[in-house]
Amino acid sequence: MSLSEFFVQPIALFSWFLSAVAALCIYLILLNRYLLLLSDGRLKTVVLRGTLVVIGAVVLLFGWWASHNPWPLLLAPTAVLIAVGIGEMQRIILRRRYRGASPIGAENAGVVLAAPITTLDLAVYHYELPVPRWRGRRLRIAHVSDLHLNGDLPEAYYSMVMARVARAEPDLLFFTGDLVTKVEHAVELPAVLTLARGRLATLAVLGNHDYWVGPQQVAAQVEAAGVTRLGDRCLRVNVEGHEVVICGYEAPWSRTDWRPPALAAHELGLVLTHTPDNIYRLTGLGFVAVFAGHYHAGQVRLPWFGPIVVPSRYGRRFDHGHFVVDGVHLFITAGVGSAVPPRRIYCQPDIFIVDIVAAKG
Numbered sequence: 201m202s203l204s205e206f207f208v209q210p211i212a213l214f215s216w217f218l219s220a221v222a223a224l225c226i227y228l229i230l231l232n233r234y235l236l237l238l239s240d241g242r243l244k245t246v247v248l249r250g251t252l253v254v255i256g257a258v259v260l261l262f263g264w265w266a267s268h269n270p271w272p273l274l275l276a277p278t279a280v281l282i283a284v285g286i287g288e289m290q291r292i293i294l295r296r297r298y299r300g301a302s303p304i305g306a307e308n309a310g311v312v313l314a315a316p317i318t319t320l321d322l323a324v325y326h327y328e329l330p331v332p333r334w335r336g337r338r339l340r341i342a343h344v345s346d347l348h349l350n351g352d353l354p355e356a357y358y359s360m361v362m363a364r365v366a367r368a369e370p371d372l373l374f375f376t377g378d379l380v381t382k383v384e385h386a387v388e389l390p391a392v393l394t395l396a397r398g399r400l401a402t403l404a405v406l407g408n409h410d411y412w413v414g415p416q417q418v419a420a421q422v423e424a425a426g427v428t429r430l431g432d433r434c435l436r437v438n439v440e441g442h443e444v445v446i447c448g449y450e451a452p453w454s455r456t457d458w459r460p461p462a463l464a465a466h467e468l469g470l471v472l473t474h475t476p477d478n479i480y481r482l483t484g485l486g487f488v489a490v491f492a493g494h495y496h497a498g499q500v501r502l503p504w505f506g507p508i509v510v511p512s513r514y515g516r517r518f519d520h521g522h523f524v525v526d527g528v529h530l531f532i533t534a535g536v537g538s539a540v541p542p543r544r545i546y547c548q549p550d551i552f553i554v555d556i557v558a559a560k561g
Protein backbone atom coordinates (compact mmCIF):
# COMPACT_ATOMS: atom_id res chain seq x y z
CA MET A 201 0.00 0.00 0.00
CA SER A 202 1.39 3.36 -0.98
CA LEU A 203 1.56 6.21 1.50
CA SER A 204 -1.22 8.09 -0.33
CA GLU A 205 -3.52 4.98 -0.21
CA PHE A 206 -2.85 4.65 3.49
CA PHE A 207 -4.23 8.15 4.05
CA VAL A 208 -6.96 7.95 1.41
CA GLN A 209 -8.63 4.84 2.86
CA PRO A 210 -9.40 6.22 6.35
CA ILE A 211 -10.65 9.42 4.75
CA ALA A 212 -12.91 7.41 2.45
CA LEU A 213 -14.25 5.46 5.41
CA PHE A 214 -14.80 8.68 7.33
CA SER A 215 -16.61 10.19 4.35
CA TRP A 216 -18.79 7.10 4.17
CA PHE A 217 -19.57 7.30 7.89
CA LEU A 218 -20.34 11.03 7.62
CA SER A 219 -22.66 10.35 4.67
CA ALA A 220 -24.52 7.68 6.65
CA VAL A 221 -25.04 10.03 9.62
CA ALA A 222 -26.19 12.84 7.30
CA ALA A 223 -28.55 10.44 5.52
CA LEU A 224 -30.02 9.29 8.83
CA CYS A 225 -30.64 12.93 9.79
CA ILE A 226 -32.35 13.60 6.44
CA TYR A 227 -34.54 10.52 6.89
CA LEU A 228 -35.57 11.52 10.42
CA ILE A 229 -36.41 15.05 9.24
CA LEU A 230 -38.54 13.66 6.40
CA LEU A 231 -40.14 11.16 8.79
CA ASN A 232 -41.04 13.81 11.37
CA ARG A 233 -42.30 16.53 9.12
CA TYR A 234 -43.87 14.72 6.17
CA LEU A 235 -43.93 10.92 6.06
CA LEU A 236 -45.65 10.29 9.41
CA LEU A 237 -48.43 12.68 8.41
CA LEU A 238 -49.49 10.35 5.58
CA SER A 239 -52.61 8.28 6.23
CA ASP A 240 -51.91 4.84 7.68
CA GLY A 241 -52.04 2.11 5.10
CA ARG A 242 -50.14 0.24 2.43
CA LEU A 243 -49.01 3.39 0.62
CA LYS A 244 -47.51 4.81 3.82
CA THR A 245 -45.57 1.59 4.45
CA VAL A 246 -44.26 1.60 0.89
CA VAL A 247 -43.25 5.29 1.10
CA LEU A 248 -41.54 4.85 4.51
CA ARG A 249 -39.55 1.82 3.35
CA GLY A 250 -38.95 3.19 -0.14
CA THR A 251 -37.47 6.42 1.21
CA LEU A 252 -35.18 4.44 3.51
CA VAL A 253 -34.01 2.24 0.63
CA VAL A 254 -33.37 5.26 -1.64
CA ILE A 255 -31.40 7.08 1.06
CA GLY A 256 -29.45 3.87 1.85
CA ALA A 257 -28.62 3.43 -1.83
CA VAL A 258 -27.40 7.03 -2.08
CA VAL A 259 -25.11 6.47 0.93
CA LEU A 260 -23.66 3.31 -0.64
CA LEU A 261 -23.07 5.15 -3.89
CA PHE A 262 -21.48 7.99 -2.02
CA GLY A 263 -19.22 5.59 -0.12
CA TRP A 264 -18.07 3.96 -3.31
CA TRP A 265 -17.48 7.35 -4.92
CA ALA A 266 -15.71 8.65 -1.82
CA SER A 267 -13.30 5.71 -1.87
CA HIS A 268 -12.02 7.10 -5.19
CA ASN A 269 -12.20 10.81 -4.49
CA PRO A 270 -12.73 11.39 -0.77
CA TRP A 271 -11.80 15.00 -0.10
CA PRO A 272 -14.38 16.84 -2.26
CA LEU A 273 -17.05 14.39 -1.20
CA LEU A 274 -16.60 15.20 2.46
CA LEU A 275 -18.20 18.55 1.71
CA ALA A 276 -21.76 17.36 0.98
CA PRO A 277 -22.40 15.38 4.20
CA THR A 278 -20.55 18.04 6.19
CA ALA A 279 -22.84 20.72 4.77
CA VAL A 280 -25.89 18.61 5.67
CA LEU A 281 -24.65 18.10 9.22
CA ILE A 282 -23.91 21.81 9.65
CA ALA A 283 -27.46 22.61 8.47
CA VAL A 284 -28.86 20.02 10.90
CA GLY A 285 -26.75 21.53 13.70
CA ILE A 286 -28.07 25.04 12.93
CA GLY A 287 -31.64 23.67 12.92
CA GLU A 288 -31.03 22.00 16.28
CA MET A 289 -29.65 25.25 17.74
CA GLN A 290 -32.75 27.09 16.51
CA ARG A 291 -34.93 24.41 18.10
CA ILE A 292 -33.18 24.79 21.45
CA ILE A 293 -33.52 28.60 21.33
CA LEU A 294 -37.24 28.40 20.44
CA ARG A 295 -37.96 25.81 23.13
CA ARG A 296 -36.32 28.10 25.66
CA ARG A 297 -38.39 31.05 24.42
CA TYR A 298 -41.64 29.04 24.54
CA ARG A 299 -40.97 27.28 27.82
CA GLY A 300 -44.05 27.32 30.06
CA ALA A 301 -44.50 26.64 33.74
CA SER A 302 -43.65 23.37 35.40
CA PRO A 303 -46.53 21.38 36.84
CA ILE A 304 -47.38 22.15 40.46
CA GLY A 305 -47.79 18.46 41.11
CA ALA A 306 -47.22 15.10 39.48
CA GLU A 307 -48.28 11.56 40.30
CA ASN A 308 -46.32 8.51 39.21
CA ALA A 309 -44.07 10.63 36.98
CA GLY A 310 -40.59 9.45 36.05
CA VAL A 311 -39.22 6.48 34.17
CA VAL A 312 -36.89 3.84 35.54
CA LEU A 313 -33.94 2.75 33.38
CA ALA A 314 -34.49 -0.90 34.24
CA ALA A 315 -38.12 -0.74 33.08
CA PRO A 316 -38.16 0.66 29.52
CA ILE A 317 -41.72 -0.43 28.61
CA THR A 318 -44.03 2.25 29.96
CA THR A 319 -47.16 1.62 27.88
CA LEU A 320 -49.51 1.37 30.89
CA ASP A 321 -47.52 3.45 33.37
CA LEU A 322 -49.89 6.43 33.59
CA ALA A 323 -48.62 9.72 35.01
CA VAL A 324 -50.83 12.63 36.06
CA TYR A 325 -49.56 16.20 35.78
CA HIS A 326 -51.27 19.03 37.62
CA TYR A 327 -50.87 22.59 36.32
CA GLU A 328 -52.18 25.86 37.68
CA LEU A 329 -52.75 28.65 35.17
CA PRO A 330 -53.30 32.19 36.50
CA VAL A 331 -55.22 34.20 33.90
CA PRO A 332 -55.54 38.00 34.25
CA ARG A 333 -58.86 38.22 32.37
CA TRP A 334 -60.50 35.45 34.43
CA ARG A 335 -62.56 36.72 37.36
CA GLY A 336 -64.38 33.48 38.11
CA ARG A 337 -63.67 30.72 40.60
CA ARG A 338 -61.04 28.03 40.11
CA LEU A 339 -61.98 26.21 36.91
CA ARG A 340 -60.67 22.67 36.72
CA ILE A 341 -60.01 21.07 33.35
CA ALA A 342 -59.11 17.43 32.83
CA HIS A 343 -57.30 16.96 29.54
CA VAL A 344 -57.25 13.46 28.05
CA SER A 345 -55.99 12.59 24.59
CA ASP A 346 -55.11 9.78 22.22
CA LEU A 347 -57.00 6.89 23.81
CA HIS A 348 -56.30 4.91 20.62
CA LEU A 349 -58.78 2.12 21.30
CA ASN A 350 -57.51 -0.76 19.17
CA GLY A 351 -57.88 -3.89 21.26
CA ASP A 352 -54.21 -3.95 22.27
CA LEU A 353 -54.50 -2.35 25.70
CA PRO A 354 -56.59 -3.97 28.47
CA GLU A 355 -60.01 -2.57 29.37
CA ALA A 356 -58.86 -2.35 32.99
CA TYR A 357 -56.22 0.18 31.94
CA TYR A 358 -58.78 2.51 30.40
CA SER A 359 -61.04 2.06 33.46
CA MET A 360 -58.12 3.05 35.69
CA VAL A 361 -57.39 6.14 33.56
CA MET A 362 -60.98 7.30 33.59
CA ALA A 363 -61.30 6.61 37.32
CA ARG A 364 -58.31 8.90 37.85
CA VAL A 365 -60.01 11.58 35.73
CA ALA A 366 -63.25 11.22 37.69
CA ARG A 367 -61.32 11.52 40.96
CA ALA A 368 -60.09 14.97 39.88
CA GLU A 369 -63.75 16.12 39.69
CA PRO A 370 -63.16 18.37 36.67
CA ASP A 371 -65.50 21.17 35.65
CA LEU A 372 -64.57 20.60 32.04
CA LEU A 373 -63.38 17.33 30.53
CA PHE A 374 -61.58 17.56 27.18
CA PHE A 375 -60.74 14.72 24.79
CA THR A 376 -58.39 15.95 22.08
CA GLY A 377 -58.65 13.28 19.43
CA ASP A 378 -57.37 9.90 18.27
CA LEU A 379 -60.07 8.16 20.23
CA VAL A 380 -59.56 4.99 18.20
CA THR A 381 -56.95 3.40 15.96
CA LYS A 382 -59.33 0.85 14.43
CA VAL A 383 -62.90 1.76 13.57
CA GLU A 384 -64.30 -1.57 14.83
CA HIS A 385 -63.32 -0.47 18.34
CA ALA A 386 -65.38 2.73 18.16
CA VAL A 387 -68.31 0.81 19.70
CA GLU A 388 -66.23 0.51 22.89
CA LEU A 389 -66.06 4.28 23.29
CA PRO A 390 -69.28 4.80 25.27
CA ALA A 391 -68.20 2.26 27.90
CA VAL A 392 -64.95 4.19 28.39
CA LEU A 393 -66.06 7.79 27.93
CA THR A 394 -68.98 7.53 30.33
CA LEU A 395 -66.68 6.61 33.23
CA ALA A 396 -65.90 10.28 33.85
CA ARG A 397 -67.72 13.54 33.29
CA GLY A 398 -67.02 17.25 33.40
CA ARG A 399 -69.42 18.96 35.79
CA LEU A 400 -70.11 21.71 33.23
CA ALA A 401 -69.24 20.05 29.93
CA THR A 402 -67.49 17.06 28.39
CA LEU A 403 -66.17 17.87 24.94
CA ALA A 404 -64.18 16.18 22.20
CA VAL A 405 -62.52 16.79 18.89
CA LEU A 406 -61.37 14.10 16.48
CA GLY A 407 -57.79 13.37 15.50
CA ASN A 408 -56.03 12.09 12.41
CA HIS A 409 -56.61 8.41 13.23
CA ASP A 410 -60.33 9.04 13.76
CA TYR A 411 -60.46 10.76 10.38
CA TRP A 412 -58.46 8.03 8.70
CA VAL A 413 -60.65 5.14 9.88
CA GLY A 414 -64.16 6.62 9.96
CA PRO A 415 -65.02 10.03 11.39
CA GLN A 416 -68.78 9.47 11.19
CA GLN A 417 -68.63 6.22 13.13
CA VAL A 418 -66.32 7.66 15.78
CA ALA A 419 -68.36 10.85 16.12
CA ALA A 420 -71.56 8.79 16.46
CA GLN A 421 -70.08 6.80 19.36
CA VAL A 422 -68.75 9.97 21.00
CA GLU A 423 -72.24 11.47 20.91
CA ALA A 424 -73.73 8.15 22.09
CA ALA A 425 -71.50 8.48 25.15
CA GLY A 426 -73.05 11.86 25.90
CA VAL A 427 -69.89 13.71 24.93
CA THR A 428 -70.25 16.80 22.75
CA ARG A 429 -68.12 16.53 19.64
CA LEU A 430 -67.11 20.09 18.96
CA GLY A 431 -65.73 19.53 15.48
CA ASP A 432 -64.85 23.01 14.23
CA ARG A 433 -67.58 24.71 16.28
CA CYS A 434 -67.52 26.80 19.44
CA LEU A 435 -69.56 26.44 22.57
CA ARG A 436 -70.24 28.90 25.37
CA VAL A 437 -70.25 27.75 28.96
CA ASN A 438 -71.34 30.01 31.77
CA VAL A 439 -69.44 29.56 35.00
CA GLU A 440 -71.41 31.39 37.68
CA GLY A 441 -71.77 34.50 35.52
CA HIS A 442 -68.40 34.23 33.78
CA GLU A 443 -68.27 33.27 30.12
CA VAL A 444 -66.00 30.57 28.75
CA VAL A 445 -65.84 30.10 24.99
CA ILE A 446 -64.53 26.69 23.96
CA CYS A 447 -63.72 26.05 20.32
CA GLY A 448 -62.81 22.90 18.46
CA TYR A 449 -60.36 22.99 15.58
CA GLU A 450 -59.88 19.73 13.70
CA ALA A 451 -57.58 21.03 10.98
CA PRO A 452 -55.82 19.90 8.90
CA TRP A 453 -58.06 16.83 8.68
CA SER A 454 -61.36 18.72 8.65
CA ARG A 455 -61.66 20.86 5.58
CA THR A 456 -64.08 23.47 6.87
CA ASP A 457 -63.52 27.18 6.61
CA TRP A 458 -62.83 27.72 10.31
CA ARG A 459 -63.90 31.12 11.57
CA PRO A 460 -63.01 31.77 15.20
CA PRO A 461 -65.37 34.06 17.09
CA ALA A 462 -64.40 37.57 18.13
CA LEU A 463 -63.81 37.23 21.86
CA ALA A 464 -64.81 39.96 24.30
CA ALA A 465 -62.15 41.07 26.76
CA HIS A 466 -63.91 39.37 29.68
CA GLU A 467 -64.40 36.02 27.90
CA LEU A 468 -62.07 33.09 28.50
CA GLY A 469 -61.31 31.50 25.15
CA LEU A 470 -60.05 27.90 25.02
CA VAL A 471 -59.33 25.68 22.02
CA LEU A 472 -59.32 21.90 21.65
CA THR A 473 -57.28 20.68 18.72
CA HIS A 474 -55.55 17.43 17.96
CA THR A 475 -52.22 18.57 16.63
CA PRO A 476 -50.15 21.23 18.40
CA ASP A 477 -48.90 22.20 14.93
CA ASN A 478 -52.02 24.41 14.78
CA ILE A 479 -50.65 26.69 17.48
CA TYR A 480 -49.36 29.40 15.13
CA ARG A 481 -52.83 29.56 13.54
CA LEU A 482 -54.36 30.08 16.99
CA THR A 483 -52.32 33.00 18.28
CA GLY A 484 -53.48 36.61 18.05
CA LEU A 485 -57.17 35.63 18.25
CA GLY A 486 -57.73 36.28 21.94
CA PHE A 487 -57.57 32.64 23.05
CA VAL A 488 -55.94 31.99 26.39
CA ALA A 489 -55.12 28.30 26.10
CA VAL A 490 -54.92 25.50 23.54
CA PHE A 491 -55.19 21.81 24.48
CA ALA A 492 -53.64 19.23 22.16
CA GLY A 493 -52.21 15.72 21.98
CA HIS A 494 -51.08 13.88 18.83
CA TYR A 495 -47.33 13.72 19.49
CA HIS A 496 -47.50 10.97 22.16
CA ALA A 497 -44.41 12.74 23.57
CA GLY A 498 -42.58 10.81 20.86
CA GLN A 499 -43.82 7.41 22.19
CA VAL A 500 -40.20 6.23 22.16
CA ARG A 501 -37.81 8.43 24.13
CA LEU A 502 -34.15 8.05 24.94
CA PRO A 503 -33.27 8.83 28.56
CA TRP A 504 -31.59 12.28 28.86
CA PHE A 505 -32.19 12.94 25.14
CA GLY A 506 -35.95 12.88 24.65
CA PRO A 507 -37.99 11.80 21.64
CA ILE A 508 -36.36 10.65 18.42
CA VAL A 509 -39.41 11.19 16.24
CA VAL A 510 -42.33 13.60 16.73
CA PRO A 511 -44.94 13.77 13.95
CA SER A 512 -44.78 17.52 13.51
CA ARG A 513 -43.98 20.10 10.86
CA TYR A 514 -41.81 21.65 13.56
CA GLY A 515 -39.90 18.46 14.31
CA ARG A 516 -39.10 18.14 18.01
CA ARG A 517 -39.77 21.84 18.82
CA PHE A 518 -42.79 21.00 20.97
CA ASP A 519 -43.02 17.48 22.29
CA HIS A 520 -44.85 17.46 25.60
CA GLY A 521 -45.87 19.71 28.48
CA HIS A 522 -46.69 23.42 28.77
CA PHE A 523 -45.49 26.08 26.34
CA VAL A 524 -46.40 29.72 25.87
CA VAL A 525 -46.45 30.75 22.22
CA ASP A 526 -47.04 34.45 21.55
CA GLY A 527 -49.01 34.70 24.78
CA VAL A 528 -51.14 31.58 24.20
CA HIS A 529 -50.73 28.69 26.64
CA LEU A 530 -50.25 25.40 24.86
CA PHE A 531 -50.80 22.14 26.75
CA ILE A 532 -49.61 18.96 25.01
CA THR A 533 -50.28 15.67 26.76
CA ALA A 534 -48.45 12.47 25.95
CA GLY A 535 -51.84 10.81 25.52
CA VAL A 536 -53.20 7.63 27.07
CA GLY A 537 -52.88 4.96 24.39
CA SER A 538 -50.31 4.25 21.76
CA ALA A 539 -50.44 3.83 18.01
CA VAL A 540 -47.76 2.20 15.89
CA PRO A 541 -45.97 0.38 17.41
CA PRO A 542 -48.54 -0.19 20.21
CA ARG A 543 -45.89 0.24 22.91
CA ARG A 544 -44.26 3.14 24.72
CA ILE A 545 -40.57 3.05 25.57
CA TYR A 546 -39.27 5.38 28.31
CA CYS A 547 -42.33 7.47 27.51
CA GLN A 548 -45.19 7.45 29.99
CA PRO A 549 -48.80 7.97 28.98
CA ASP A 550 -50.36 10.83 30.90
CA ILE A 551 -53.33 13.05 31.60
CA PHE A 552 -53.24 16.72 32.57
CA ILE A 553 -55.28 18.45 35.23
CA VAL A 554 -55.22 22.21 34.55
CA ASP A 555 -56.72 24.63 37.08
CA ILE A 556 -57.46 28.06 35.67
CA VAL A 557 -57.43 30.66 38.42
CA ALA A 558 -57.81 34.44 38.54
CA ALA A 559 -54.39 36.12 38.41
CA LYS A 560 -53.65 38.20 41.50
CA GLY A 561 -53.04 41.92 41.14
Ligand SMILES: [Fe+2]
Nearest residue numbers: 346378494539
Ligand atom coordinates in the same frame (compact mmCIF):
# COMPACT_ATOMS: atom_id res chain seq x y z
FE1 LIG B 1 -52.37 9.65 18.45
